[in-house]
Amino acid sequence: MSSWKLVKLNFGRNPVHFGRLGIGMEETAERVQSDTLFSAWVSNYARLFGKAKVEELLERFPKYSKYAKNSNQESPAVKISSTFIYRQTEGKTTEPKTTYYLPRPMEFPINYPENDLDFFKTYKKQKYLPLEIWRRWYQGEGFTSKDKDELTEKTKNKQTDGNLNKSGMFDYGKTYEINKHPKIAVDRITAATNFFHTGLVQFQWENEISGLYFLLNFPQKDEKLEKELKAALELLGEEGLGGERSSGAGRFTIEWLDRLPEPWDKVIKSPGTHNTLISLFWDSPITENFIENAAYEIQERGGWIGDVNLRRKMVRMFTEGSVFSEQPQGKLVDVTPSQLIDGGKYKFHPVYRSGISLTLPIKIKDIAQ
Structure with missing residues (x-):
């Protein structure tokens, strides 16, 4: 529940x-x-x-990583x-x-x-x-x-x-x-x-x-x-x-x-025709059908890892307020700098950025109007 x-x-x-x-x-x-x-x-x-x-x-x-074992969870904790x-x-x-x-x-x-x-x-x-x-x-x-x-x-x-x-x-x-x-x-x-x-x-x-x-x-x-x-x-x-x-x-x-x-x-129980993000969202792959008739903005996300003073890998994420007809899910994306990876193994630990989505249901003006 x-x-x-x-x-x-x-x-x-x-x-x-x-x-x-x-x-x-x-x-x-x-x-x-x-x-x-x-x-x-x-x-x-x-x-x-x-x-x-x-x-x-x-x-x-659920994760997306080139090296780490991906989670098979259907939904995040x-x-x-x-x-x-x-x-x-x-x-x-x-x-x-x-x-x-x-x-x-x-x-x-x-x-x-x-x-x-x-x-x-x-x-x-x-x-x-x-x-x-x-x-x-x-x-x-x-x-x-x-x-x-x-x-x-x-x-x-x-x-x-x-x-x-x-x-x-x-x-x-x-x-x-x-x-x-x-x-x-x-x-x-x-x-x-x-x-x-x-x-x-x-x-x-x-x-x-x-x-x-x-x-x-x-x-x-x-x-x-x-x-x-x-x-x-x-x-x-x-x-x-x-x-x-x-x-x-x-x-x-x-x-x-x-x-x-x-x-x-x-608000959370209201019926709706579309979903609007109240979080950032990242997933892979993103299909053309998913973004068809969607309204969205993309934001680049980067930043530093304080412990080692290195920059995380940059990712592009859908921003809050984006609207989709399908329910977005999202994953944790591996942004570990290449300097911390040796032959596919992490020198310390993987670094993840959350692209797990949270949405609210909405009804919008008919796009065909």
Whole structure:
């Protein structure tokens, strides 16, 4: 029996630095994607439970590797979404309200008008939608004339008081701030100095609380694995997630919800015609039939292996918000650098990047319309 969990990461006053391929230290993303979260989580799982235990865990995932023995598991032990922002606000006379943001699928919702020149620019800017609007557009009645009117007013820089504004659609950028902090690097040999800036994200923590959340899906309920993963995540919270951890960045506490809050249970059980990614996705082979009529973007994923200061092999992955008519599955892909492989044998251990997909069901505008 499938089991779903929602996990919140509360960073409090701790800043974070989430780097991206091709972006310098001055820039930072506001969230962590599923492959990075998986790698950091599994590394702390290994530290907590040892080499044999983590190897046993990895054998429960389908893999693609030129050297290692591929797993024959039909489904992975767990599927992990990327992290997304949540925002918790308190009203003077109402209960605290939590807004969960989800990536906007790369297809138009049902009833989306053909003539959208008056508001398309504003619509396109909304890369993340509040769950309330996401669900209505992609699982409910779809796009409405009131949505069109409100987006048109917003495009004209006019104040709006409609459902989109009340849902928090236009407040995504208010959930965090990006600050640049000056730093100096000192060469160990010459003592020469290098001045630079590091970008750090600060989530809201005073009048309102914002942070990151992600979804977990266990295809088969496994209470023992859940407890072990929760312990490893708590350890990761103490160590920190992302860069600049030596400066105290990236530390968080967790809120592990064993029961999905409303209306998440309805979201995952809703019938749909297509599937939209809420994680990164990689698989091989990818057939032409699979990507036919799909809407997707590709992102290159690389990065460093901290222990040996070598770059992982680069892979190209489907991004969050991509839409497919078939259900994507995904694999762990071997990204071990060639310097760590000798004659088909690993000098240390294989290095994997997670391409295991997690999706939500949606209904979209008929492409033939």
